[in-house]
Amino acid sequence: MSKPVLAGLAIGLIFMSSFTGQCYGQLQVGFYEGKCSGKNVEAIVGGVIAGWIKKDPTIVAALLRMQFHDCFVNGCDASILLDGSNSEKTAFPNLSVRGFDIIDAAKAAVEAVCPGVVSCADIIVMATRDAVSLSGGEQYRVQTGRRDGLVSLAQNVNLPAPSISVSDSIKAFANKGLGVIDMVYLLGGHTVGVAHCSLFKDRLYNFKNTGMPDPTVDPMLLITLRLKCPQNATIDNTAYLDQNPQSSFVVDNSYYRQILFRKGILQIDQEISFDPQTMLTVINAAWGYDFSFQFAQAMVKLGAVQVLTGTQGEIRASCRFVNS
Template identity: 65%
Template sequence: MSRGMEKFWLALVLVVVNALGGQCKGGTTPLQEGFYSGKCGTADVEAVVGSVVASFYGNDPNITAALLRMQFHDCFDGCDASLLLDGTGSEKTAAPNLSVRGYNIIEAAKSAVEAICAGVVSCADIIIMATRDAVFLAGGGRYSVQTGRRDGTVSLARNVNLPGPSISVSDSIKAFGRRGLDATDMVHLLGGHTVGVAHCSLFQDRLYNFQNTQKPDPTMDATLRETLIATCPRNSNVNNVANLDQDPPSSSTVDNSYYKQIVLNRGILQIDQALALDPRTKPTVTAIAEGSDFSTRFGEAMIKLGAFQVLTGGKGEIRRFCNTTRAFSN
C-alpha cells in the first residue's frame, strides 16, 4: 500500500472513531441522553435517583433550592463533582460554598445506584439528575438531562471562582460567557432564584449604605425595603434570611414569579434587580415575566451549564463514595 493510501485510511479510521464518540481507550465519550440505558441491566438509573430525591423532597421541599445551588456551584468551575470532595482546602471550604447543602441527598442517591449497579454511575451525573428531579417536583418543567460525566480528582478552594450577589451585569455576562453561556442563558439560570433564600449579609448594604452612599439602593421598592429592614435590622448580629422570590405563594415553586417581582423592583440581591434594569437583559426579563416559556428555556440553560468542562471517556474516575477520591478500578 502506498504511503498516500496509508494516510487516507488512517484519516478515515480517525473520522469513524470520532463519529462513534471516541469509544477507544483514552477517547472522549460525549454526553448523551440515556447514557446509562442498558448499563445497569434492566434498572432505570434516572428513576432510582428520582425516587431518592422524591423521598427527601417529601420531608423538605427546600431541597430544590439547595440542589440548584449545588449544581451551579459545582458546574461553574467544571461539572465534575469536585465540590463534593472533603479535605482541608477543598472547594467545600471556600467561602461561597460554606452554606451549600444537599450532600446527604447525593450520597443517598449514590448508595441507591451502587446497590444495583456498582462502579458505573458518577457522582457528577447524580448531581445533574437529582437537580432536574427536584426542579420538576417544585413545579418546574421536566427537562431531559445528558449524562456520561466522570468525577474529578482535584478539589481546591483557591480554584473556586463564583460570581457574587453584587456583581454587575457587565461582569456577570463576561463570567457566564467564559463558560459558553450567553446573556439570555444567564437570565434564565439566575431564574433559579425563584426558590430559596438569601441571608441578610448578602443584601443588607442595599437597605442602609448602598455602594457607600450612606443611603439605600434607590432601585429597591420602598415597601419591600421596610419589610426587609424588619428582617435585617442595622448592626444586628443575627443573619436572618429573606425569600429570593418575594411573592409568598410562589416562593417554593419553580416558575416565572421571580421575574415578575424584579420587574416591580422587588429583587433581593443586587444582581437580580439589575437584570430587570439593564438594557441588555431587561427585554428577556420582561418577556419571561409576561409569560414566555420559562420552564423550557430554563431546562435548556441548565443542560448547557451541565456540559461545562466535563470529564468523559478515559478522564476522571467513578468514585465509590462522592466525598472521597477512592475510585473503582475501572
C-alpha cells in the same frame, strides 16, 4: 480504601421529546441504558429525591445551588462533593451549600444495583432535574456520561458575587460558554430559596458607600427587609429571593415579575431587570409562556460546562472521596 482530597492534591441546564439524543460533547441522553442490567438509574435517583422533597421542599433550591457552584468551578465534575481540609467545600461561598447527604443517599441507592458505573457528577445533574420537576418545573431530559474529577481546591472557587455588575456577570457566564439568555434564565433559579441579610444589607443602608439605600428597592420592600435585617443585627437572617409568598418554593417565573416590580433581593437580580442587555429577556421570562422550557434549556447547557468524559477522571465509589 478511599482517601480525602487534601490541599495540593493534583492527580494526573426536560428538553421536549424532540430533543432526545441531542448531545453536548460526549454527553448523551440515556447514557446508562443497557449498562446496569436493565436497571433505570435515573428512576432510582428520582425515587430518592421524591422521598426527600416530601420531607423538605427547600432541597430544590439547595440542589440548584449545588449544581451551579459545582459547574462554575472547573466544570461539572462533582468536585464540590469532595471532603478535605482545603477542598472546595471549605471556600467561603460554599460554606452554606447543602444537600450533600441527599447526593450520598442517591449514590448509595444506585451503587446497590449498579456498582462502579454511575458518576457523582451525573447524580448531581439528575437529582437537580428531579427536584425541579417535583417543584413545579419541567421534567427536562438530561445528558449523562460525565466522570468525576480528582481535584478539589478552595483556591479554585471563584463564583460571581451577588453585587456583580450585569456586564461583569455576562463576562463570567461567557467564560463558561453560556450566553446572556442562559445567564438570565439560570438566575431564574432564584425563584426558590433564600439569601442571608449579609449578602444584601448594603442595599438597605449604605448602597455603594452613599450612606443611603439602593434607590431601586421598592419602598415597602425596603421597610420589610430593614425589619428582617436590622443594621446592627448579630444574627444573619434570611429573606426569600422570590417575594411572592405563594411561590417561594415553586419553580416558576414569579421571580421575574417580582424584580420588574423592584422587589429583587440581590443586587444582580434587580439590575438585570433594567439593564438594556438583559431587560427584554427578563420581560419575556416574566410575561411569556416558555419559562419552563428556557430554564430547562439553560440548565442542560450549564450541566455541559467543562465536563470530563471518556477516560478522563473516574467513577467514584463514594462521592466524598477520590478512589485510592
